[in-house]
Amino acid sequence: MADSMNIKLKVWRQAGPNVQGRFETYTVPDANPHMSFLELLDVLNEQLIKSGSTPVEFDHDCREGICGSCGVVVDGVAHGPQRRTACCQLHMRHYKDGDTIVVEPWRAEAFPIVKDLVVDRSAFDRIIAAGGYVSINAGSAQDANNLPIAKTAADLAMDFAACIGCGACVAACPNASASLFTAAKISHLAMLPQGMPERKMRVTAMVNQMAEEGFGDCSNHAECEAVCPKGISISTIATMRREYMKAMLG
């Protein structure tokens, strides 16, 4: 592996929500194959600060692929080229000296741009607040083992519950639909006996909230599944539709 790489970055810069944005081109001459993609942006920002410019704002926190804070479109793909990988876990060993990388924010009407690569994903929180929970007050639970759950069902519930709420599914969808995000939570809870009494209310309220936030509908492109860093299956969307139909019919 070459020790030092010269990387050109075309980065979306936008000072605020209602301002015209544009691409700016920068060069990072001393990138390194071991660094993560976000560390590349760190190095760029140190360069910018030193030269008296404003650094590029991007959301990031755990840098372990679990908090869901980070998320940018890298060369046209949400979270970049490595499958099942959030961009904080994307490493520069997948690039070579002289490469140009284009970096943009998530683009969706329901995710307004805050600044540069940072978007407002609070719509996701409102979808969960509409019904993505089991109504149980602290202190009123029965013994945990009084409710056996088949291992296969528990494992599937875990597959769906693994969603990190990053929003890549929305960014990748031609309709900017939040179906994978919403369906993952609905499917997680639909696998379990807990919360059954509110099952119908849940799916109706969450689906309605999704529409209200300005997300599009699903037309089975499956782009969401392809970019999901947790590999959540679009079978969840089928589950959501089935749950919704059942709720509508009775």
Added chain:
Amino acid sequence: MKSDLDSKIPNGPLKEKWDHYKNGIKLVNPANKRKHTVLVVGTGLAGGSAAATLAELGYKVKSFCIQDSPRRAHSIAAQGGINAAKNYPNDGDTVWRLFYDTVKGGDYRSREANVHRLAQISNEIIDQCVAQGVPFAREYGGLLDNRSFGGAQVSRTFYARGQTGQQLLLGAYQSMSRQIGLGNIEMFARQEMLDLVLVDGKARGIITRNLVTGEIERHFGDAVLLCTGGYGNVYYLSTNAKNSNVTAAWRCHKRGAAFANPCFTQIHPTCIPVSGDYQSKLTLMSESLRNDGRVWVPKKQGDNRKPKDIPEDERDYYLERRYPSFGNLVPRDVASRNAKLACDDGKGVGETKLAVYLDFAEAIARLGQDAIAARYGNLFEMYERITGENPYETPMRIYPAVHYTMGGLWVDYELQSNVPGLFVLGEANFSDHGANRLGASALMQGLADGYFVIPYTLGNYLASNDLKKVDGTHEAFSKAEKDATDRLEKLLSIKGTKTVTEYHRELGRIMWDYVGMSRTEEGLQTAIKEIAALREDFWKNVLVPGENSTMNKNLEFAGRLADFLELGELMARDALEREESCGGHFREEYQSEEGEAMRNDDLFTYVAAWAYSENGHTLIKEPLEYESVKLTTRSYK
């Protein structure tokens, strides 16, 4: 402010203290609860569970987080599991044993009564989380599965693959979301607490900065719950998230809240080693890996052969050799120190020689690759993404990294600081882990504090105090707001030559070298001098770009670093003062011939709580009294 610290431990035998307490407290009647506003800062396991539970009870809650959503608090990154004394495996566990293991694991520097309550509550937490729909791992019979963690000889750890923290946090977040939807919690995301506001000596509000617009806001209520996590990022490189910081706690400290045991830092033994200068953080590999992974180094110094070329009899499985009864599952502090010793001895592996092997070959041969993948698949994938190496084929390289801080704001049995009305929950307080936290106990403590302790203790405070009506127009708010604004303007006006990150790395180097895994009197004195000099230079020469009136992460980081530059010095002073080795605090002067930590119970069985005044810090000692447990030398041999 009281200068002596009353721990308010209830009377009676240890096992009955919590019941005694609950029987004796004052309650707020249901109709009056809605008249009280509670400010909850932070939305991790402690803050999320507290906000949800208090809202369920009928209080008006205002909740704050620095992330763009409460679901992203750093509890989300906890991997391995959560302890509880359920004894489902029938392997001899009891509430007493969980209590005892935790006190022993903490090297006898925690409060018995708090820890016993934690162990008692542990079972209810599992019930609550399962009822929320947390998808814990299960056996084929449909019942909950357990795994083992360090410092225990029973399997009491519940887990959801390698994402237990995520699932527990989402459980709390969903409960919070339900209350947000019902209008009982008002949520303020992307808001950073910059100061605590006291009126008549009681905590009545906070000053926050809106991280999108830069606006300073005043929020007021009847009590403030600080659930803002730990301060491991004082070391720059740690397993903490990039935004984790001490600022909210430190601002409270400077308004009078005592800071307890700041030097008690947990260095986690199994993290991915540092690979270069640009490194922004370190990634943990869950302790659960030590269930099946075997730690070793080559017996020969400077052995550069590939691990597979080193024959069995030329490997030193040093944990199994030195600690036959606990083996690879010794507590974290012991495992970390032994890794450091191996590397100091020239037996480290990998390019930097600052790593040891964690090898799964034997477990894969015994159980098959599929079984190992089912247990740790996501961790193995994470390792491969970061290092480019496949741990199914070659051993992982691991090295200790800063992970958790046992120290924090001092609290009494009610989780109240010495500032009335300021409660501190979760990692932000000092209370339950002594000098070393056992694995899978942080999640337990955060949720115990939020779901099952604060609902009682906060009610007692509100019902016992006649709180006059206060709003944001009070002069204390104006003054605190001005302090916050002046500080932001000062940071922006310096326009020096060194970036915030450069200063932070420098502070991290000092902390790691002198206040890290191994400490000496001379090194600590050097650290105190170097940190003071660095802090002075920072305030003259830092370069913070941009403005206050917009999103500006460098400005946020600058403010946090300014506080770390004060905290770091206090940590070194605390470490200097504590002339013994205990838990994560290892002073080289105090060790046995075999290199094991030597406590000094006669002189140091106390909580070191530091009070701040304009003239500097003073030490207040809260003696630790052990009524039920006999202090012994920890032995994992």
